[in-house]
Amino acid sequence: MKKIFFIILIFLCVLAAAYLVYLNEIILPEKIRIAVVDGLSGATGKNVTLASAKLDIFRGLVLKDLAAVDENSNILTSKDVSCRFLILPLLKKQIVITSLKFDSPEIFVERFPDNSINIVETFFKKPLLFMKGEYSLTILRIILYRGSVNFKDDTLDPPFTKEIKNMALDGRISFPDKVKFDAEFDISSQLPASLKSSGEYKIREKELSLDIKARDLAISEFGAYFKKANIELPDGKIDASAALYFKDGFFYADIDMTSLGLIFSQDKINANLNCGLKAKVKYSFNNKELTYSGDLDMKNLALSDLDYVGKIDDIRGKVAFSEAKLSSRNITCTVLGVPVMAMVDLPDLGNPIMKIDAAAGLDLTTLKDILKNNFYINIPAEITGQGELKLMLQYKPAVSEHPIINGSLGTAGATLRLEYNKIPLEHVKGKIDFTRNQLIWSEVAFKYMDADYKTSGVLTNFDKPGVDLKLSSDRLALQSLLAINDKIITLSKFDGRFDNSEFSIQGDIDTKDPTNVAADVSGLVKFDLDAAKEPFKKIMDILKNSKASGRMTASFNLKGNLSDLSRAAIDAEVTSESLFIYGLKIDDFSMGYLQRNGIMNIARVSSSLYGGVLDATGMVDLISKDLPYQINADIKNLKIEKIKKDTVFKDMDISGSMQAHFGVKGFSNDLSRLNAWGKISILNGRLWQLNLFRGMGALLFKSDFNSVVFKEGSCDFFIKENRAFTNNLIMKSDLLNIYGTLMAGFDNSISASLKAEFTDEGIDAGNISDIAGAIERYSIMEIGGTLKEPKYKIRPDLTSIVGDIADSFF
Known part of the structure; x- marks a missing residue:
């Protein structure tokens, strides 16, 4: 069953x-x-x-x-x-x-x-x-x-489209009205971007919140959402995480992003950027308004196609930004091959004016080319050494106009070689402030031709510079106001002191040809004659054996090559309160000077000379190697008792008044070729203490011959072959007349044949020496030896004696 x-x-x-x-x-x-x-x-x-x-x-x-x-x-x-x-x-x-x-x-x-x-x-x-x-x-x-x-x-117009692949989504309802989800997907592009997200959507409030993580995201493909805000997203890939929130027509984002090789273009600026970024964003879909702020950690940013500098490499630093402004206080970069530390500020992005403060240590060898090629600042000099550059740059990136530039250059050992002077300024130490069109410096020290200098000044307009300069050293003090245009220097003011020399110069100097620096200047120079070297070298060569000294004042006009002053055209008026030549003092000196084609014409010389006056003219050939010269002079009323004080005869009792007219010609480097001629006249001459006359007096008088005064005397003289000689010496007094010839060599040798003739008064005075008395009225005195130690021989003048006898009979 x-x-x-x-x-x-x-x-x-x-x-x-x-x-x-x-x-x-x-x-x-x-x-x-x-x-x-x-x-x-x-x-x-x-x-x-x-x-x-x-x-x-x-x-x-x-x-x-x-x-x-x-x-x-x-x-x-x-x-x-x-x-x-x-x-x-x-x-x-x-x-x-x-x-x-x-x-x-x-x-x-x-x-x-x-x-x-x-x-x-x-x-x-x-x-x-x-x-x-x-x-x-x-x-x-x-x-x-x-x-x-x-x-x-x-x-959006046109509509924005995008394909998402390999999508995995888990969306679920969270009662009563929330939808939550987790998603993972790829966004199609040349290199697919992978995204993971999770979020929640509140249905009743229409409120969406998202957390997104993206890898290899090409943000430029989403640029359509930012065009209305005038923001162009860069090319390149990013890795990012973002918390996004949508509600009531507003979009909010909290973004943390890293990028590699972002490429973007804004106006004339192209950039390649590696960076880390943190930002907060708010956007109104209804009003189309975008606000944002954040920090950008730049790594190896490169900017190209920039005005003035071309490209900036390896930019690193943190930048704070918002929709209104951008700023950074610590940026390092490489500009024109120079490492730079900088601060950047754009206070208003709606009207962008970029402000950059930068500092850099640099090799000054490249500084001139950088300033000339990139900032249109042309410094007329070559510079070597190390320096510390600080720069403030302000300009509108979108406008083709020159930026506002301020900065300074400090150096502790630079060498500066000006275009207008090939001798360098070495060991330059100090700070030079500059703008686009101006240099300002104060107490800048340097070495020039082994001398230490300090300078302060202002240089304006680099294309056509104007310079207000102060320069000083132990030997020099200079104040100058000058302008340079096409290598022509215009001196409005060039005043100063060098050692004890003072100068004030105005005019133009053309430096286009360094071998022919052409000047057209005028001025005033005060100098000590014994200290003058350049630019009076050739004149001093003429006077080199004269022990010339004294304070000179020269007003002048000069036109010609400064490298060859001997060929320049010069008009000058030279004065001196007093000067010394061969130890002799000349007062109230005044000279009119004219130079043309290497010939120096002394048109006029006038001065006071020991109670008298000196007038002269002259000529010097500055072109010829031997510097041939010629001087013509007149001396009137020179007081022997005054001139003796500046000679070896200062202790002798000599006096008188001398007149002279003479000419001199010769060669400055060969005294043996000196030639001179002229005539000398003496009135009331007391000369017996001179060695020549003292020996004669001892032979002619018994005693007290110093009181014998030559009321008049004269001679024509010649100087040739190192000898001075006269054939018509005449010396007349109440007691004695002297006639004869005399020769004196430059070696102090002397040779003279003098006829001594006593007047009746002289014979009656009873002061004739025995020797002179023996030969009575007429005698011939032969003189040899040297001016310091002359030797005398006396003999009767038979010709005169016979003549007197003949006169007594006939």
């Missing part, structure tokens, strides 16, 4: 199983398929197709080849959809799906101009009803894997 019962039970089970198989394979699939298609079509208003539907004991209801299509596109297609559902709610005509899984779905997501999204509007806007509205549908969880999404955003 039991066996029969068991067989019947097995048969019933097999029959039930067969029925269930028949029901699942034949009856239910078609009814379920029709119910799903009708329910989805009615709920979404879309054309829904489904290949098959059946129950699976493990997977629940399985749908094959599901598709929801509108007139233009497929909204949702999936090869395989499985859903698990609860049994009991079916009794209440509710379909509660606990898990809805899509295998390899293809989804089309479209954002409409009113910010609504087609998927939301289609599937979540209103309840889904099945079986002619008798059954409601509730989905608690949706899972997608191996999915793809085609996204289209119609809020």
Whole structure:
């Protein structure tokens, strides 16, 4: 009995199983398929197709080849959809799906101009009803894997599109009105970007929050969202994490990003950037307003196509930024090959004015080319050495105009070689402040021709420089105001002192040809004659043996080559209160000087000379190697008792008044070729203490011959071959007259033949020496030896004696 019962039970089970198989394979699939298609079509208003539907004991209801299509596109297609559902709610005509899984779905997501999204509007806007509205549908969880999404955003013009692949999504309902999800997918691009995200959507509030992590994301592909904010996203890839939040038409983002090789262009600036970025962003979809702020940690940023500097490499540092401004206090970079530390400030991005404060140690060899080629600052000098450069640069990047530049250059040992003077300034130490068109310096020290100097001044306009200069050393003090135009230096003021010399010069100096520095200047010079070397070298060569000294004042006009002053055209007026030549003092000296074609013409010399006056003219050939010269002079009323004080005769009792007219010519380097001629006259001459006359007096007088005064005397003289001589010496007094010839050599030798003739008064005076008395009235005195030690011989003048005898008879 039991066996029969068991067989019947097995048969019933097999029959039930067969029925269930028949029901699942034949009856239910078609009814379920029709119910799903009708329910989805009615709920979404879309054309829904489904290949098959059946129950699976493990997977629940399985749908094959599901598709929801509108007139233009497929909204949702999936090869395989499985859903698990609860049994009991079916009794209440509710379909509660606990898990809805899509295998390899293809989804089309479209954002409409009113910010609504087609998927939301289609599937979540209103309840889904099945079986002619008798059954409601509730989905608690949706899972997608191996999915793809085609996204289209119609809020932009043109619409933005993007494809998402390899999508895995787990979306679930969190009662009462939240949808939470986790997703992982790739965004199609040349190098696919991978993203992971999780988030929550509050249905009633339309509030969405997302946490996203992206790798290799090409942000430039999303640039369409920032065009209205005038932001152009750079090319390149980023790794980023972001917390995003959407509510009430606002978008908020908290971004942490790193990048490698971002490339972007703004106006004329091109950049390549590696960086780390942290930022907060707020965007209003209604007002199209974007605000943001953050910090950018730059690493190896390169800027190219920049005005003035061309390219900046290896920019590193932190930058604080917002939609309104940008600033950084510590940036390092390489500009024109020079390592630089800088501060950057753009206080108003709406009207971008870039402010850069930079500092750099640099080799000054390249400084001139950098300033000239990049900043249009032309320094007329070559510079070598090391320096510390500080620069403040302000300019509008989008406007083609010269920047505002301020800065300073400090150096402790530079060498500066000016274009207008090839002798370098060495060991330059100090600071020079500069702007685009000006240099300012104070107490800058340097060495020039082994002398230490300090300078202060201002140079304005590098193209046509104007210079206000102060220069000083132990020997020099200079104040100058000059302008340079096309290598022509215009001296408005060139006043100063060198040693004891003073000068004031105005005029033009043309330096175009360094071998012919042409000057057209005038001025006033005060100098000590014994200290004058340059530019009076050739004149001093003439006077080199004269022990010339004295304070001279010369006003002049000069036109010619400063490198060859002897050929320059010079007009000068030279004066001196007193000067000394060969130890003789000349007072109230005045000279008119004219120089043309290497010939120095002394048009006029006048002076006071020991109670008398000196007038002279002269000429010097400055071109000839031997410097030939010629002087003509007149001396009137020279007092012997005054001139003796400046000679070796100062202790002698000599006096008288001398007149002279003479001419001298010779060569400055050869005294032996001196030639002179002239005439000397003496009135009331007391000369007996001179060596020459003292010996004569001892032979002619017994005693007290010093009181004998030559009331008049004269001679014509000549100087030639190192000798001075006269053939007509005449000396007349009340007691004695002297006539004769005399020769004196430059070696102090003397040779004279003098005729002494006593007057009647002289004979009656009884003071004639025995020798002179023996030969009575007439005698001939032969003189030899030297001027210091003359030797005398006396003999009667027979010719005169015979003549007197003859006169007495006839």
